[in-house]
Amino acid sequence: MGRRDMLRRACLGAVLAGAAVAMAAAAQSRCADYVPQPKPQNASRDIVGQDLDAILEQGFIEFAAFDDFAPWSFGEKGEIKGVDIEIGKLIAADLGVEPRFRLVEAGENLEADLRNWLWKGPVTGGKVANVMLHVPVNRDFTCRVEQVVFTGQAYRQQIAIAYSETAYPGEVPGTAYFRYDPVGVENDTIADFYLSSLAGGQLLDQIHRYPSTLDAVAAIGTGEVKAAMGPMAELEYARPAVVKVVSPPLPGFGAGRWTVGVGVHFAYRPLAYAVDDAISAALEDGRIQAIFAGYGLTWMEPER
Incomplete structure (x- = not known):
């Protein structure tokens, strides 16, 4: 299984788990079925001295970001780029320290x-970071x-459809179109599972699967499909004219x-507050919105 596949499974699991819990919440209060988890006991020496004061004293903060995950975080010509990387730089600048990024699987x-990347560390190789991006x-x-403290809500993502204007002149295709048109x-x-289960599986013959959303959009240009479905930002980043x-x-x-926000080790709440303050300030003055615009993406207001 490729790194992008594993990342997709991770994010898909979080979204679907949230949806399942939301449905259950209609019958009971939030987290009524919660069972306390075992607290980590001296899980790793890597987390020692990683609180906010230590970060300020050492002069740098370490971020974990997903590898090969354009437009969020990816390597290009020896440089780490992406929307989440720019958000990490904003956080570091607000704290007055140097940002250091680690692309992780x-x-x-x-x-x-x-x-693996926040509170315990992987079984072999690598260590935890101060902040995990794109959570x-x-x-x-x-x-x-x-x-983990879940904080720093910076933007919202949603599933969307990219389509060829040539294939649909004057029209906006919805899911009903994909009973007959390749997508x-x-x-x-999550887009794959949704379309596969829609209308009792009537769309299955028209679904074309690709290694990435970027590849699915590229297939519109070659005429293999008329449309592609996936997270809006990835569709926007990949789309041709x-x-x-x-x-x-x-x-x-x-x-x-x-x-989408960030994650911080539960023991370092002052750091979590400082990170959230930095993101909140960048939302208020439009710096995060400007990052999205610089990548040609639509920023959508998060739930905070």
Whole structure:
């Protein structure tokens, strides 16, 4: 399984878990079924001295960001780039320290990512970071991972459709179109599962699966598909001039949008507060919105 596939499974698991919990919440209060988790006991020497005062004294802060995850975080010509990387730089600047980034591989699910890169460390190689970027924030999911403070909500993402204006002149295709028209998705993602289960599987013959959302959008240009479905920012980042991106109504899709923030080790709440203050200030003065605009992306207000 490739790194992007694993990342997709991690994010998909978080979003779907949140949706499932939300449905259960109709019958009970938030986290009513919560079972306390074991607290980490001296999990790693790497976390010693990583509180806010130590970071300010050492003069740098370390961020974990997902590898090969454009437009959020990726390497290009020896440089680490992406929207999340720019947000990390804003946080470091607000604290008055140097930002240091580590591109990491995604685990099987979000809990594994948080365990590996925030509060315990991987089984072999690598160490925890001060802040993990691009963490989906769900109010109910946060009850179940006590070792992490979920904070710094910076933007919202949602599933959207990219389509060829040539294929649909004067039209905006919805999911009903894909009973007959080929549509591209990234394999094993939330868009893939949604379309595969829609209308009792009637769309299955028209679904074309690709290694990434970027590849699915590229297939529009080659004529393999007429449209692609995936997270809006990834569609926007990949689109050529002849492709439009829209977010039409998606019937029966309760998990189609989510807020994204950051994660911090639960023991370092002053650091979590400082990080959230930095992001809040950057939202108020438009710096985060400007980052999205610089990458040609639509910024959507998060739930804070």
